[in-house]
Amino acid sequence: MAGQAFEQFFKEKDAVRNFLFYIKDLYAYAKLKILLNLVLMVLLGLLEGIGILMLIPFLSIAGILSSTTAAGGADFWLKQFFSDLGTTISLPVVLLIYTGIIFVQSWLRRYQSNLNTRIQQGFYSFLSIRMFQALAYTKWSSLMARKKSDVTHLLTGELARVSGGTQYVLQMTATAVISTIQIGIAFLLSPGLTFLVLLGGMAFFCWMQRYVKEAKKTGASISQHTRNLFFDVTEHLNGIKEVKTCGMETRQIENFIKLRQAIENNFVRFNRIQSGTDMLYRVGAAVFISIFLYSGIEIFQIQAEELLLMVVIFARLWPRLSSLQVGLQQVAMMLPAFQAVLDFESQCLRDQEKYLEGPAYAPIELRSGIELKHVFFRYQQESSSYALRDISFSLPAGTTTALVGVSGSGKSTVADLITGLITPQQGEILIDGTPIANSALHLWRRGIGYVPQDAFLFHASIRDNMGWAHPGASEEEIWKALKMAAIDEFAAHLPERLNTVVGDRGVRLSGGERQRMVLARALLRKPSVLILDEATSSLDGENEKRIYQAIESLHGRLTILVIAHRLSTIRKADQIIVLDQGRIVEKGNYANLMENKESRLRALAAI
Structure with a gap:
């Protein structure tokens, strides 16, 4: 019984x-x-x-x-x-x-x-x-x-x-x-x-x-x-x-x-x-x-x-x-x-990723460049609609590349592919001429600084927020990163300086201050690649100008990928790639593309 x-x-x-x-x-x-x-x-x-x-x-x-x-x-x-x-x-x-x-x-x-x-x-x-x-x-x-x-x-x-x-x-x-x-x-x-x-x-x-x-x-x-x-x-x-x-x-x-x-x-x-x-x-x-x-x-x-x-x-x-x-x-x-x-x-x-951890595994530092070769990607395997179709371009080390296009053109998808967050169904992504193994993706990401559109800050002090990216960073290194992001003067005038609590998701800071703080945190990692994923799309002109002045000062020292919809922010990029419906429709520098009356970039500027 x-x-x-x-x-x-x-x-x-x-x-x-x-x-x-x-x-x-x-x-x-x-x-x-x-x-x-x-x-x-x-x-x-x-x-x-x-x-x-x-x-x-x-x-x-x-x-x-x-x-x-x-x-x-x-x-x-x-x-x-x-x-x-x-x-x-x-x-x-x-x-x-x-x-x-x-x-x-x-x-x-x-x-x-x-x-x-x-x-x-x-x-x-x-x-x-x-x-x-x-x-x-x-x-x-x-x-x-x-x-x-x-x-x-x-x-x-x-x-x-x-x-x-x-x-x-x-x-x-x-x-x-x-x-x-x-x-x-x-x-x-x-x-x-x-x-x-x-x-x-x-x-x-x-x-x-x-x-x-x-x-x-x-x-x-x-x-x-x-x-x-x-x-x-x-x-x-x-x-x-x-x-x-x-x-x-x-x-x-x-x-x-x-x-x-x-x-x-x-x-x-x-x-x-x-x-x-x-x-x-x-x-x-x-x-x-x-x-x-x-x-x-x-x-x-x-x-x-x-x-x-x-x-x-x-x-x-x-x-x-x-x-x-x-x-x-x-x-x-x-x-x-x-x-x-x-x-x-x-x-x-x-769905686990393999990780290589320990002092013997240092972050991968970009030396020659990143190359995408005939990349296809779709979010749903059963879907016939691709977010990206036959994408091929390179990002030489030490240069600034801008991705532009209307919403839904695939810009952020490209960034996710480069960071290894997603993998293409077809094609390959080469880092210094070599595909990154799944087990090394973590080491590759540790060498990347990422600044998203929605600034992510903890309800903690500036020091703690900065230390999240680099736990062993000294105070001198923190101030150096803040200066590179043009936010050091603001932090220096706060009553508690680095000990100032920024509030939940940085609510006690303005939008521009939050973005520059996140940029400083990304730079504190001393990355070889910096990705700005529409990081200034919600900022006013003055704050956007400050962000890009800080980015321009990094030109030649980092490989920078800028995803933007405001063309005023990408004038000095070494190359501009225009995406439309998941395809590359044109490439070149700002001056050359704008001279062409049929240019898609010029059409975007007129919107």
């Missing part, structure tokens, strides 16, 4: 697989701690059993049970045990032993509780770190296909549920071990009656497993709704300015309330399942105790002290059976969360 119960609990193959993976991961992380925990469980079970047996001599001394009634039973065994030790049963001895047992038992429980917390929280950290590492080393193309809110939800909400489930797994294990020991004591006292009670108890336990299935469904529903809630909140915060500008607060609030109520209903439903099972176990306990007492007195006619011990044992066992049921429901609710974590990890590992 017990096998059928657990078979129903793990009815689906995925549930079996996920639970086995869970146990495997937990054991791999905390093998020694778990073994120690099992030893503690056995000791606690034995101590609790001894404590129960000590009731007999205590009741005999108190006169509740006569010595003749107790003879030949549990009391006889205890008297024989004390006789072998060379002492007799007396009230001080019994009370002293009882106090000692409680002291040791309490100390072991405290130690076990701390050990369980270390296992639970350590396993939480273990899974979180492993998942974050898998995320960090995943290909960019795979990350683009995922919602940021889903990843955040997995790293916080779902892993927290797995951690909660770990607590219940440890509790269930302790319950099972201690209960087994107490059942063993009950079998020694009355095998027939114990077997009868266990048979009825297991039948009742199996019947209750239908609630576990409901708990698993509720857990899956909670995962879905909390994921949607994370997405809704993330989208609201990302578009908060537009929401407030357009007066859309009410609609956002309505969406939030709808999702929050769905989650609330699921938790209420789960609590209804738990409270229902608790009620049934309490009623069942009363029925079984009544049957137990009647059978013990009228059918099995067991001695009074043994019957009393049996009552105590099964009175303790029944709540543990209820606790085991609650634990199964909690684990069932946790499994969908663990499955989501496993699925995400497996996808990340499947």
Whole structure:
């Protein structure tokens, strides 16, 4: 019957697989701690059993049970045990032993509780770190296909549920071990009656497993709704300015309330399942105790002290059976969360990039140039539409190349190809005449400075933001990079200078200041290649001028790729490449292209 119960609990193959993976991961992380925990469980079970047996001599001394009634039973065994030790049963001895047992038992429980917390929280950290590492080393193309809110939800909400489930797994294990020991004591006292009670108890336990299935469904529903809630909140915060500008607060609030109520209903439903099972176990306990007492007195006619011990044992066992049921429901609710974590990890590992790390692997420094040869790229493999078609051009080292074109022409896609974030379906990209191996992509990127359109700054000081790109940078190196980006005077006049906190995503800085700060951070890396991906598209003319004055000062020292839609910013580029619908339509310098009346660049300038 017990096998059928657990078979129903793990009815689906995925549930079996996920639970086995869970146990495997937990054991791999905390093998020694778990073994120690099992030893503690056995000791606690034995101590609790001894404590129960000590009731007999205590009741005999108190006169509740006569010595003749107790003879030949549990009391006889205890008297024989004390006789072998060379002492007799007396009230001080019994009370002293009882106090000692409680002291040791309490100390072991405290130690076990701390050990369980270390296992639970350590396993939480273990899974979180492993998942974050898998995320960090995943290909960019795979990350683009995922919602940021889903990843955040997995790293916080779902892993927290797995951690909660770990607590219940440890509790269930302790319950099972201690209960087994107490059942063993009950079998020694009355095998027939114990077997009868266990048979009825297991039948009742199996019947209750239908609630576990409901708990698993509720857990899956909670995962879905909390994921949607994370997405809704993330989208609201990302578009908060537009929401407030357009007066859309009410609609956002309505969406939030709808999702929050769905989650609330699921938790209420789960609590209804738990409270229902608790009620049934309490009623069942009363029925079984009544049957137990009647059978013990009228059918099995067991001695009074043994019957009393049996009552105590099964009175303790029944709540543990209820606790085991609650634990199964909690684990069932946790499994969908663990499955989501496993699925995400497996996808990340499947799309993993190879990395060469360590002092022996230095960043790749560009020496002769970058060359794209007949490159084709499309974002969807099944699509017949290419983002880039037959792209061929070179970026000689130490020169400045500008990519221009209307939105959607493929400019940023070219930048992603050069950085190795995506790979072409056809053609090749050569660095100093050699294709970059997948394992060396990380070393290539470490030699690149990248300035995106959306400036990315931490809610931290200028020093910390700069140090993110180059952790070992000295203060002199930081000021040098700030000067190269024409932001040093601004930073020098701040009250706390480099210790000034820039706010979330640099909100305390203007758009131009943020972009120059990000440029300085990119330059602090001492890159051999600098890519500016429409870094000035949202700036006013004055700030844009400052950025490009800083870039012009780097001419000849770095290989610079500028992606721009304002032609005023690319006049001094060594070469300009015009893209249209994923194709190169013309190349040349600014003067030559503008002289041609049919030039596409000239047409763009007229827009």
